[in-house]
Amino acid sequence: RKEVEQDPGPFNVPEGATVAFNCTYSNSASQSFFWYRQDCRKEPKLLMSVYSSGNEDGRFTAQLNRASQYISLLIRDSKLSDSATYLCGGDSGYALNFGKGTSLLVTP
Amino acid sequence: DVKVTQSSRYLVKRTGEKVFLECVQDMDHENMFWYRQDPGLGLRLIYFSYDVKMKEKGDIPEGYSVSREKKERFSLILESASTNQTSMYLCASSLRQLESSPLHFGNGTRLTVT
Numbered sequence: 001r002k003e004v005e006q007d008p009g010p011f012n013v014p015e016g017a018t019v020a021f022n023c024t025y026s027n028s029a030s031q032s033f034f035w036y037r038q039d040c041r042k043e044p045k046l047l048m049s050v051y052s053s054g055n056e057d058g059r060f061t062a063q064l065n066r067a068s069q070y071i072s073l074l075i076r077d078s079k080l081s082d083s084a085t086y087l088c089g090g091d092s093g094y095a096l097n098f099g100k101g102t103s104l105l106v107t108p
Numbered sequence: 109d110v111k112v113t114q115s116s117r118y119l120v121k122r123t124g125e126k127v128f129l130e131c132v133q134d135m136d137h138e139n140m141f142w143y144r145q146d147p148g149l150g151l152r153l154i155y156f157s158y159d160v161k162m163k164e165k166g167d168i169p170e171g172y173s174v175s176r177e178k179k180e181r182f183s184l185i186l187e188s189a190s191t192n193q194t195s196m197y198l199c200a201s202s203l204r205q206l207e208s209s210p211l212h213f214g215n216g217t218r219l220t221v222t
Binding site: 032034042043044045046049087089094095096097098099100101 | 139141143148149150151153156158164166198204210211212213214215216
């Protein structure tokens with residue numbers, strides 16, 4: 001069983017919609033979690049870190065639920081430019097384990 | 109801004125060739141990583157290094173080796189390339205404490221083995 005799992009989607013949403021992704025992890029010892037954004041044929045880029053208290057960056061909100069072992073990403077007021085694959089990552093000591101990514105397509 | 113540079117954007121090699129993928133980072137990061145990314149399989153960790161001359165196997169080390177002679181440079185070596193090693197290879201670096209410094213990726217090397 002993969003340590004980090006995501007729904008691959010695709011999620012097709014209209015511009016302006018709110019969309020949420022979840023990601024579950026199996027390693028209860030994981031301490032650090034992150035969301036990355038990856039555009040087609042490009043490298044993953046850090047979107048935001050995820051803290052137990054939750055954190056917000058503009059239209060993006062990330063949450064960590066340690067009891068249920070999942071992290072979430074909420075995108076409000078979706079833009080066409082948000083279309084990408086979103087990867088969640090959780091640490092396994094020195095390295096990050098990643099989910100396979102969730103594909104988001106925002107349509108006009 | 110952290111810069112992780114991979115020496116080649118695209119490579120085409122023949123089966124059986126020895127292949128070197130080079131990665132350099134300019135932020136004095138202790139940790140360096142090699143992942144490969146394949147459709148439907150996501151990012152998989154091949155090897156990582158947390159210090160000069162130190163290396164640790166990741167999830168799929170078979171067919172690969174690594175070298176870290178200097179802190180800023182981490183090389184991935186395919187001793188005898190095979191067609192199932194055709195993939196996108198991504199190098200990354202971070203500070204030792206992941207919570208304070210998540211991974212920063214290079215722009216990838218797309219390797220084709222024919």
